[in-house]
Amino acid sequence: MKTLLLENILTAMNIQPHEKQKGIRIETVTDDRSEISSHTLYFRFNNSEVPVERIKKYKNVFIVTDTSFSNMESLHPMQIIMVKNLKDSFFKFTSYYRHLFNIPVVAITGTCGKSTTKEMLKHILEDTHNVQATISSKNADYYNLSYLLGIEEDTDVAVFETAVSKKGDMTESCKYFYPTIGILTMIDVDHTDKIRSFDRYLAEKAKIMQGMNNEGILILNSDDPYLSSIDTSKFKGEIITFGKNKNAIFRIKRYQYTSSGMNFWMEYMQSEYRGYIPGLGEHSVYNSVAAVAAAAMLGVDIQYSLNRLSSYPHMRSHFQVMEGRNQITLVDDTWKSNPASLRKGLETLSRIALPSQRKIAVLGRMAALGKYADEEYEKAGHLIASSGVDILITKGFIAKDFQKPAIEAGVNPHNVYHFSEPDEMKRFFDSFLRPNDIVYFKTGGNDSDFDDVIEYLRS
Incomplete structure (x- = not known):
């Protein structure tokens, strides 16, 4: 952050600075009380508790607030910048800083x-x-x-x-x-x-x-x-x-x-x-x-x-292809899952898989679909079938919604499995996977179990 003068910040917020507030350097502006140190301007949102005793140990800490708070009187009055609308004052500051x-x-x-x-x-x-x-x-x-x-x-x-x-x-x-x-x-x-x-x-x-x-x-x-x-x-x-x-x-x-x-x-x-x-x-x-x-x-x-x-470092877990043990190929596409990214992932899987490879899709839930969830899981199930997935594995109770439409669209029900725990998946893979399989992982639930299983299967 560029060091600023408190008087210039106050002026940008349409506040007339007091003489004692002039010439003071501000090196930190924050809405996180844990970041308060000397030369800090703190915007107090959500009526957060102010660490008054800690603030007393620092030099030149100023609090922008629209309500009073406990022990406020023990701070110097010049440290309290009372405003009518905290959010409005905050965005006057962000506009001021950006336009510097x-x-x-x-x-x-x-x-x-x-x-x-x-x-x-x-x-x-x-x-x-x-x-x-x-x-x-x-x-x-x-x-x-x-x-x-x-x-x-x-x-x-x-x-x-x-x-x-x-x-x-x-x-x-x-x-x-x-x-x-x-x-x-x-x-x-x-x-x-x-x-x-x-x-x-x-x-x-x-x-x-x-x-x-x-x-x-x-x-x-x-x-x-x-x-x-x-x-x-x-x-x-x-x-x-x-x-x-x-x-x-x-x-x-x-x-x-x-x-x-x-x-x-x-x-x-x-x-x-x-x-x-x-x-x-x-x-x-x-x-x-x-x-x-x-x-x-x-x-x-x-x-x-x-x-x-041409030298771009590919992002982790964004259709990241890696070598697995026993001559299997792993695809980590677990950064997020929504209908569009799942569609792109399955289309790409279909393009890169060899005819001799079993295409295994391991899917967690798609996130944040609201009222569109049923419709989108049905579409995704049909997509799973049309993209030629040989084996469908779902993890977690919401992801089970992929199964019925996928089977209706042509996926063999004997090739559909469901698990709740990563250890179950590991034991299954130990006996199920064959050399030359390609295993595609996708989830939108920030599920660390997927990371665990992928790491287990890596070469």
Whole structure:
């Protein structure tokens, strides 16, 4: 975080600083009381208990609050910054801090591909730029302040995921980051446990345009039917499209599977380029081209971007292929599971499996589907059958919902199994697996049992 003067922060929050509050350095701004130390401005949300006795040991600690708290009188009155609306004051601060830096900020959203596209773009940029970015897939709203404050004087560009799991998430994220470039990767059913309808979920994602003040650059997957349906008429900036669609500005011409990744050919401004990305699946190509498009909008040469992507370190548990013991192949795709990512995973499994291999799918639950759960599990069961899965294994009582529709769609019921505990699965695999099997793991429940079983089966 850039060191600030308290008086400038207060002025940004429309508070007239007292003389005794002038000239004081603020080195930490936080809403987490455990992070309070000297030279800290603490925003007290949820009427949290204030560690007054600990604060007394530090120098220049100031508390922004809209209600009184225990032992408040034992602190110096100048340390208490009483406001009418704490959230409003907080976002005045985030706006002030963000606008201290005239840098491009890329915000990436979508149902799938956010983390991968962000990591790809970061990888393209980081040899020539100082990049502030979301860490891995840690994109929940409580990380936003620390990501914002990670922007400093030497930051050249910021690349953030803006996730949507409930109403208001997109608008709030944009009040931290004020993106200048937005990327929408693809949309499908997800997080409909808290956002009750798919249309509202789609609308929530589309609010990235409002968050950009309908300016800047919007990068859209032109092959996605749901993204094609969003209203962009109020967006006054530039819209850049990518995909296989013949009208896409960054057009995917074709792609080719290799043993460890994807060769692909793309066209931009009537020039054709060839790239390679470690990581299997059509979705890897889409994510790559989205990252290349964003980098181009930042002034990066396309061939340079493609050269950088060839050394991209594939993300853990994102269709990660590894060698298992006794000549089996393991695919760890357990980072998340929703209808779109499961579909992409099974399609990719079907493409890479050899005719001689038994395709074994080990599935945990899909997360956060709400009223769409029954419909989506039925669709997934049919997909399991149509993708040629030979053996279906489910783990956990919710995942058992894959079984009935899969059997109805043609999976042999004698090849369907269910387990509750990892030790049961290990014992089963000890006697069941054959050399040359390919075993695909997928779950959306943050289930460490899957990690345990995968590690058990590794070479």
